Amino acid sequence: MRFQQLSELLDYVANCHLDMEKLYKRLDNNADSSRVKMMLDYFQQHQRHTYETLERYIEGAPLRILNTWYKDITFEDFSKRCAETMLPANMDEEAVLELHLDLENRLIALVEKTAMSSPTEEIKNTLMDLVRVTKTQQHRLVLSTLRMDDI
Template sequence: MSGVFIMRIQQLSELLDFIAKSRLDMKQLYGQLHRNADSTRVKMMLEYLQQHQQHVHDSIENYIDEAPSRMLDTWYKDITFEDFKKRCNESLLPANMTEDDVLELHLDLENRLIALLEKTANSTAVTEIKEALLDLVRVEQTQQKRLVHSALRMDDI
């Protein structure tokens, strides 16, 4: 991973803010892919993914607004993560991309964010915070399963 900027996250509030912003980076990527896509079905899928990213971003922002500051102020020693915005900016697909290409890219990006949440949860000593993060992971995984099922149903249309 030489040459890749590594972000250091020190507080839970920074982590959640980073994940919320990463969802907007994904939304922006899907908008760019949408402009380049040939297929109407791929465009529909990318529109759906853009709306989904905005929804997840808003949900995380609401979570941040409602979470107790003592939780958000929790400090971490060494949580590092790649420059996700850079990854999104460099994740390009050809104009003839398929729904499978888009889904594969989406799952790769989303799984990176879910893994970051899990890694943080597993390095959390405070049970309440660990459980809250693992709940967030479960919500993300459930939404991801629904999204995959919706994408598969699009194939049946």
């Protein structure tokens, strides 16, 4: 996937979270463990929330930022990756968390790469703020997931 404007990239990242939500729903339908199902349900909710938050940001962001043009920002077919990802029915919590972190870190890396290619400090800082928020949420999600082990 090739991006030319920041608005395209942000919309793509938002939709990638919907792809992750679909993946977790599919895995949830196939999972044997009730603990894994609980975790996948939590991840689905998190992905929906992240998608909605990004969409609200895009709606309210200044056009001068959203209309920023980039050269050579490319990314894998994330939707395809999510659609083709399979875990066995006996998957455990660690495998699910590992998958989630891998997928989310790919999206974080895309936003970081875009930030480093930004033409202005304002846009770079805006994108790096998004990265920081995402990493903080990721950290909280991991902590919440680890707390599930205590249940």
